[in-house]
Amino acid sequence: MRADRLVSLVLLLRQRGQLTADTLARELEVSTRTVLRDIEALSAAGVPVYAERGRHGGFALLPGFQTELTGLNHDEALALLVAGAARGDQVLGLGSPLASAMRKVVDALPEGHRSTASDAAQRLLVDPETDLLSRPVVTEGTTETAMAEIRRAVFSGHRLRIRYAAVDQAPKWRTVDPVGLVTVGDRSYLLATRAGQDRTYRLSRVLAAEELSEPARRPDRVDLDRVWRERCEQFLSGVDRVTVRARVDPARREELVSSALAVRSGETGEETGADGWPRLEATFQDARHAGWALWQLGAAGEVLAPGWLRAVLRDRALAMAARYRAPS
Template sequence: MKSDRLLSILLLLQTRGRVPAHELATRLEVSVRTIYRDVEALSASGVPVYAERGRHGGIELLAGFRTDVTGLTADESRALFILAAQGAHAALGLDAALGSALRKVMAALPAPHRPAAEATSRRVLVDSTRWKGGPQRAADLDVLQDAVFADRRLRLRYRHSGAAAPSTYTVDPYGLVCKAGVWYLVADRSGTPRLFRADRVRSATPLADPVRRRPGVELADAWEVLRRQVEDRPGGIEVTVRVRRDFLDMFTRLTASALTALPEDDGEGEWVTARLEYGAVPHARSLLVFADRIEVVTPPEVREELAGAAASVTELYQSDGRAGA
């Protein structure tokens, strides 16, 4: 709608100052000609806005002009209060600040939208942590956050999974990402994007040197590359299993990260077939936790791996005496 677009232009100009017409057109997905017509409409309605043409020109509000209109719709109001439930701000030390900001937004909301916004904060809860994720080392985000916002390079002492000792790297941070309750530092190392789990950072030292990011690359761009590298990583070994029907729901929840497709339940018989993927044969040992509720059908090497592990456990518990006795 034109009214929404005019308000968007007004708020962008208040936030950004002078903005080129082509940038406004790109952000609002209209033509430059439409932007100039909208500027004329704003001016006619009493908003002190003007345009300067030329290489360094743009559209700008008269210095000192502000408006306190929020222009929030009912859905936009709900979205803000769902944001308050996500919890990531608490890890960044912004819990109190967000609460204060939302109270100010609530005061500025049109009266008809306030009940819906208040109800959202009571009726929608977003918990980003995994079920039974186990204890995790607390991530110290203070130094990482300071370096990200100060645009400084970082020297990290970082312990990789399974490594005996930390390694030292000099990196150029783009920002922090919270993925399923786990914080990551997205940074370039020697010009190549890298992902560092914040809870594996043993120490982080900001350097005097300014950050050296690749031109035109933003946090979202670097994260997309890294996310695809993880998700598109070549698969390992495919495992076909039979699952007892009465255990299917629990099995699906507990193996969600390894399932290659949801099991097709035709509602008949005692067993349902499912397929999973593991990085290597030994990784499939995690299936032993399901005991006789599942059976590996293929491949043979996984059946042998599980049979050998089960035999070792049986021998351990059938042996006379206790270990160390």
């Protein structure tokens, strides 16, 4: 366990440069004191790790330090094999390189690990192409050629021209500065800036792309997780968003959660009424989206607020009852 952690610590410093003890502790899921002991152990073993003092200090490796750290234990190899089998061909157009990488991983394993890891991977299935009801799982994407251009621009730091089909608009070319790529569930996005303004493009709407030779106007380093959280907050604060207060049958709760943009429970945890039904605050894209999502629940859900949405669902229910009251 400790040997694996020491290897991970060196790899983190090699790949990300100077890091604080707190950051290393979070990455390795150990205490700061454990990180400091590991740093001492590495130094005693001859690894040239040094400390930078001060407000912006941390630990780093001497420039140019190289070492071979290619060993994988059984669980690490199994994690790679399972991740590679999880519909990897549909993730950002990297199917062929991923398959090649998986073959190299298997070939590089020690003989004792090779057969056991391969056998174990066959007994794990992650994210299959259909769900339990035999419904196909559709993954959005763009053409392989366009995806290759987008990836090259993101990794090389060049500007990018994309022909983008926004909702209810004719496709048109845009020149953007790519920041990064994000995959969430079955959707992938290009995070970029355009004329200095943040922009998020769904890759399934990119019809064509062209990497430009001009350098992108972006910082050298990016915290993509933080950027994505900020984009999500901006999206949820849009002027057309509708927030609904509702009570839901516990058996149908996940259905509402999956259809909403965001769901919040109470400040101190999920609120539950005397009837045992949770009270939730759900955010939807617009009024039409909110009406559709709550209508799907039927009697298994009730809008508590806003009043206008209660009226919309009541009028729709009365119209449906009138339609089916008389025989056809």
